[in-house]
Amino acid sequence: MDELRIIVAEDEAIIRADLREILQEHGCKVVGEAHDGIEALALTRAHRPDCVMMDIQMNGHDGLDAARVICDEGISAVVIVSAFSQEGLVHAAADAGVMAYLNKPFSNADIMSTLHVALSRFEQTKILAGQVDDLQERLETRKLTERAKGILMQGGLDEPTAFSRLQRMAMNERRSLKDVAEAVIMSDKMQNL
Numbered sequence: 001m002d003e004l005r006i007i008v009a010e011d012e013a014i015i016r017a018d019l020r021e022i023l024q025e026h027g028c029k030v031v032g033e034a035h036d037g038i039e040a041l042a043l044t045r046a047h048r049p050d051c052v053m054m055d056i057q058m059n060g061h062d063g064l065d066a067a068r069v070i071c072d073e074g075i076s077a078v079v080i081v082s083a084f085s086q087e088g089l090v091h092a093a094a095d096a097g098v099m100a101y102l103n104k105p106f107s108n109a110d111i112m113s114t115l116h117v118a119l120s121r122f123e124q125t126k127i128l129a130g131q132v133d134d135l136q137e138r139l140e141t142r143k144l145t146e147r148a149k150g151i152l153m154q155g156g157l158d159e160p161t162a163f164s165r166l167q168r169m170a171m172n173e174r175r176s177l178k179d180v181a182e183a184v185i186m187s188d189k190m191q192n193l
Contacts (some may be wrong), residue, residue: 004115005049006030007064009040010081011058015104019081022108026138028115035059037066049076051119053102053111056082056089064089072096074129077122081106081115099125119168141178148181151188 006028013035020030032043036058044052044066050072054063067078080093083104099118099151102110118166145166152162171179 004028004051004119005031005042005047006115007034007040007047007049007052007054007076009034009037009052009054010157011055012037015055015081019111022111023053023115023163025108026112037063041066044070044075045073051077051079051122052077053081053115053116056080056084064092067093068096074126076144077118079118107129116162116180138177141176141181144178144181144185148184151184 004023004027005127006023006031008016008019008023010019010033016033016035023030031047031049033084034040034043034054037054038056039180040052040063052067054067056063056067063080063082067080070076070078077100078096078098079100079102080088080098081102081104090101099121100114102114145163148166149159152165153159157165166177166180166184168176169175169184173180175183
């Protein structure tokens with residue numbers, strides 16, 4: 001595994017130093033340290049680390065809000081490291097999209113196992129998001145192709161011939177089937193104005 005790049009966000013300097021030391025002992029590179037959620041978000045956007053290990057409440061700036069933004073933007077895996085273990089906070093962290101929740105006090109083994117699970121979950125999430133995007137693109141192409149076939153069929157073609165014509169147009173024009181279908185639909189709209 002490549003050297004993991006981590007940002008540590010913790011308002012207590014001693015805990016921040018402990019985390020940094022443990023991570024470095026295990027071959028990780030701490031690319032930034034923050035004392036509140038605002039700074040953590042800025043560092044995460046700037047460095048795009050593999051993971052952000054973040055306290056949930058720091059100097060009045062909520063780590064949970066920063067975690068939510070980081071997760072929404074899909075920048076990095078987020079691990080909450082907190083002395084607070086109330087069920088409501090754990091659920092709020094899960095709703096924000098964090099990949100793991102580690103309670104203080106922690107051991108070296110706790111940190112590394114939590115980090116590896118979080119990174120694995122984050123990678124799986126990115127793969128699934130890519131698959132969803134691909135399926136949405138295919139569905140959109142299919143819908144447009146069906147509409148374009150319908151337009152061509154109104155001109156007297158049967159369905160296989162209409163589809164074949166769309167495919168030939170795409171090949172001849174070196175365009176995607178989706179682009180050709182959109183062009184057919186747009187041309188039909190212009191003619192019907």
